[in-house]
Amino acid sequence: MIVVLKPNTDAEREAQLIEWFKSFGLGVHVSEGQFQTVLGLIGDTSSVDTDLVASLDIVDTVKRVTETFKCANRKFHPEDTIIEVGDLKIGGGNFTVIAGPCSVESEEQIVGIAKAVKAAGANMLRGGAFKPRTSPYDFQGLKAEGIELLKIARQETGLPIVTEIMNASDLPLFEDVDVLQVGARNTQNFDLLKELGHLKKPILLKRGIAGTLKELLMSAEYIMASGNENVILCERGIRSYSDYLRNTLDLSAVPMLHELTHLPVVVDPSHATGLARMVPPMALAATAAGCDGLLIEVHNDPPHALCDGAQSIRPEEFAKLYGKLQAVREAVR
Ligand code: PEP
Ligand code: MN
Secondary structure, X not given: OEEEEOOOOOHHHHHHHHHHHHOOOOEXXXXXXXXXXXXXXXXXXXXXXHHHHHHOOOEEEEEOOOOOXXXXXXXXXXXXXXXXXXXXXXXXXXXXXXXXXXXXXXXXXXHHHHHHHHHHOOOEEEOEXXXXXXXXXXXXXXXXXXXXXXXXXHHHHOOOEEEEOOOHHHHHHHOOOOEEEEOHHHOOOHHHHHHHXXXXXXXXXXXXXOOOHHHXXXXXXXXXXXXXXXXXXXXXXXXXXXXXXXXXXXXXXXXXXXXXXXXXEEEOHHHHHOOHHHHHHXXXXXXXXXXXXXXXXXXXXXXXXXXXXHHOEOHHHHHHHHHHHHHHHHHHO
C-alpha cells in the first residue's frame, strides 16, 4: 500500500502516522520528494483500513500496490534513485559509462586499459577478478590478486572500480571495491543477494540468462529488503532464438524498467551480442532508448584476451564510440 501525504504535512503528524503503521508490524519506506512525501507500506496490509487512512486530513491518496516488488517499485519512490560512487552520480539523468576488460589479466593490461578508457571519457573501470566460466578448464580469473590490480588501476586513474562477486564468503576481499557486480548466473542466488543487502555499497545487478523483468526486480528486492537501496540494474541480453549473436538484447526493457522502478538501468551490449562489431550500434541504440549508462568490454589486444575477446572493442574504437554516444544523448534529450 502507498500513502501519499498532503504537501507541507507537519513532521510530528507524519511521524505519528508512521508509528501507527509500524504498530501493525509493517515496514514503512519514506520517500521525500520535491513536492510530496510517499509512505510505502511493506508487509501484510490486509488489516489496515484503507478508507480510514484516506479520511485522515494529512493524507492525499491511498493506493493498494499489487506488484510483489515494493522497495524497487516506482510507486513507492516516484523520483529516480541517484546512486553516488564518490563524486560520480548514477541515474536521475546522469549518464555513466563503465568500461574495461572482461577479466583482469596483469597489472600492465588493466592499468593500460584503465588509462585509455579514462582518456576517452569512461566514468568507471570494470574488470573481472572472479570469473564465472561455463567450462571449468577456462581461465577462472586472478581472484584476490585481480582485485589488488584493479585497485592499482584506480589509483593510477581515479576511476572507481566495478568487479563481480560470486560468493558471499569472498566479501572481505571486496571491502575496498566501489561497486560489486552480480553476474547473470547469480541473479537468483538469493543467499548472496541477502548478504549484499547488508552492505551500503552499490550493487550492479545483471538480468539473469533467461530472466524476466519481474524476476530481475524481485532480485533487486532481495537486496533492498535487506537494507541496501543502492542497486543498479543491468540489461545484458537474454537467451532466446538468437543464432548468430550470443544473446538477444532486450532494449524495450529500458523504458519498461524505467516505468516500473526508480532504480538506474544500464545496458551491456558486449555480453548481449558477443561480437565486437555489434557493440557500437547497440550501445548507441541503448542510449537512444534512454538507458542511464553502459557497461562495455574494452581490451587492448582482443585476439589474445583470456576471456570474451570476440566481444571486446579496442580502446580506439571505444573512444570513437564515446563521441557518438554524446551526439545521440544530445539528439534524444
Ligand atoms: C561479465 O560482465 O564479464 C559477465 C560475466 O557478465 P554476465 O554475468 O552478464 O554474463
Ligand atoms: Mn565478459
